[in-house]
Amino acid sequence: MPEPSLLDVRDLTVSFQPGAAAAPAVDGVSFALERGRTLALVGESGSGKSVTALSIVRLLAPGVLPKGQVLFKGENLLNCSDARLRAIRGAEITMVFQEPMTSLNPLHPIERQIGEILELHGARGAEKIRARIVELLEEVGIPDPRQRLGAFPHQLSGGQRQRVMIAMALANRPDLFIADEPTTALDVTVQAQILNLLKELQARHGMAMLFITHDLGIVRKIADDVAVMQKGKIVEAGSVAEVFAAPRHPYTQALIAAEPKGAPPAIDLAAKPIFSAEDVRVWFPIKRGFLRKTVGFVKAVDGVSLTVREGETVGVVGESGSGKTTLGLALLRLIHSEGGVVFLGRRIDGLKFKAMRPLRRDMQIVFQDPYGSLSPRLSVGDIVAEGLRVQNPALKFAERREIVAQALSDTGLDPSAMDRYPHEFSGGQRQRIAIARAIVLEPKFIVLDEPTSALDMSVQAQIVDLLRDLQKRRGLAYLFISHDLKVVRALASEIIVMRQGKVVEAGPAAALLAAPRSDYTKALFAAAFEIKAEAGAVSSA
Incomplete structure (x- = not known):
């Protein structure tokens, strides 16, 4: 018999107002994710992407109970005890959110915040924990990690804060890594660095990744498979190459075609x-x-x-x-x-x-x-x-x-x-x-x-x-x-x-976009339009 999927979501339904006339936030969603592969959930705001991800580890508001099955290594997480879920969260399944500044505690240095994750799941010994924290910060590309152990979140850039969040997520070598819009608020060069880092870490650790995003260029760059969500339902799913080359659903076609168009007005040099x-x-x-x-x-x-x-x-x-x-x-x-x-x-x-x-x-x-x-x-x-x-x-x-x-x-x-x-x-x-x-x-x-x-x-x-x-x-x-x-x-x-x-x-x-002069500007534009070029190539295929 073939080995079961690492994650198998079956007929997941989430309603914030059970019994009300309002449509469910997640409506009968099913998908599977294998070890070592990346599945991207894409769709507009309010399509149910984040609610689906939060439902996997039951991080929804009190009283909101998902229905269906979320099978992780064959175990239905929707029926697990709270103690069992606490053992899984942060160890076997980890999650990185869109805005690291709201996820990190502003009152604690990053050493303490990463150390808490390690201690909660069995790490002991101050020197051993500190060595592991330094190793994690090095792994995610934080420069001079020993010098940054005492830094608070507000003393780090957006990209560095997101790297700290990834370090926390990787601390206990998870099997499933859930990334909820992890690059949305980052500039293009840092975005490219984070995407490359995630792919490298995934290959090194063999983890599966559920990647939530609204940017189809990023999907093309990082994912193996894609599921397109609209109004709580998956309207199209398949390999990235298949879905982007020949999208069948009108909503998928509209998503691929959507991007800011037009040009700014001509400069009036006489304007005050x-x-x-x-x-x-x-x-x-x-x-x-x-x-x-x-x-x-x-x-x-x-x-x-x-x-x-x-x-x-x-x-x-x-x-x-x-x-x-x-x-x-x-x-x-x-x-x-x-x-x-x-x-x-x-x-x-x-x-x-x-x-x-x-x-x-x-x-x-x-x-x-x-x-x-x-x-x-x-x-x-x-x-x-x-x-x-x-x-x-x-x-x-x-x-x-x-x-x-x-x-x-x-x-x-x-x-x-x-x-x-x-x-x-x-x-x-x-x-x-x-x-x-x-x-x-x-x-x-x-x-x-x-x-x-x-x-x-x-x-x-x-x-x-x-x-x-x-x-x-x-x-x-x-x-x-x-x-x-x-x-x-x-x-x-x-x-x-x-x-x-x-x-x-x-x-x-x-003129600047057509022919940047400095090496830095060229690198900045290359990082931006590498992702865009891939998305454009897909949409024209």
Whole structure:
């Protein structure tokens, strides 16, 4: 008889409201995964991918009981005792989540967090555990691992935090590794490194991998098999080569075809500058010793100059830790910086908090994680109206509601949903809410900090179209911070490439994308378009 699959999921069904008319979040899903192979679950936000993965090790909310069978090495995990599940989790089955900053404890150094995983599953002896932690950090590519043992999560870049999460997942040499969007928030070069690392570790340890993603280029790069999910069901499954070469289901065909399209408007050199910066510097002091003396500086932004005109988008690209977000915060005067910053013809770099407050309505920011930037305690209407209450307190309640309704409508949301809360919306809808909050005051300048990185491909395309339409109608100036170069290409007329706080290369987007000059820019573009080229080759096959 053939050896049974390592993981065999049969007719898995998950309902968050049992007995209600709402469709199940996961509806009769079945698939099998063999040792040493990678299965990718793909689909849009809300398709049931993550719920399926969480159901395997029963990490769903209390009271939510999956139905069906999840056979792991022949044992049905849905019928296991809690004690048996605790023995399996972190040892035989491990999981890495999309956002490592919310998965890692901000109060503990990484040595303690990895050590806990080892101790829970039987490791003993402080020196032995420390040696294993160093070995794991070396294995996942953390430089100078002994020097980083005492580092806290906020002291690591996004890519380094994700590597720590992978080290934790590999600590006890699992048989099944579940990766839930592990590269979504990472820049293209780190993304490529993490994917190569996972493939190398899989080959070394012989583990099976369940990889959840919305990026079909990544699926082509890492997976052996693919299952496409829509509305809780698997609508198509098979080998990656077969499914991508000849997709049968219309939804699969639409997913493969979806990507940001179009081009930015032509640059009007006569347009007035909205924002300009000259030799902006943000240096964070490094303090050591009992007296906390300054022994050096982290030069997060080091001598950056730029100009953003009315109706123009300037894209800022670079790896994690290159200073992109710090630059955006410095321009908005949300952190202290040195150098000249001019907004609407007025020098603002020396202004205090109180003097800046009237200018805030004309400069806004949209953050990368809409769920983290939207208060869970406020309704959508209250979130969008918050700026109006601060900047225009004379407005009556009905007038505020009308302006909020228009902002929601402009971003493609139903105004009748303004009394609902953020958790009731999908990721794409939450990002639209964040954009509505930014435009409700009719600003002149918006910093967009990775606004599409956590969104699936079809929603990315919608958000790009929305941003381009708003810019055209309102004459908005954007500083667009992103690691997704195909999104930058669709929006930005100028590109600034940053590395270690400095501008490596800058110029018109079309010229820069066609012929990058610096080796760093060439490597950055190669990492981005290697994945894209593979996806494009598949979609044209």
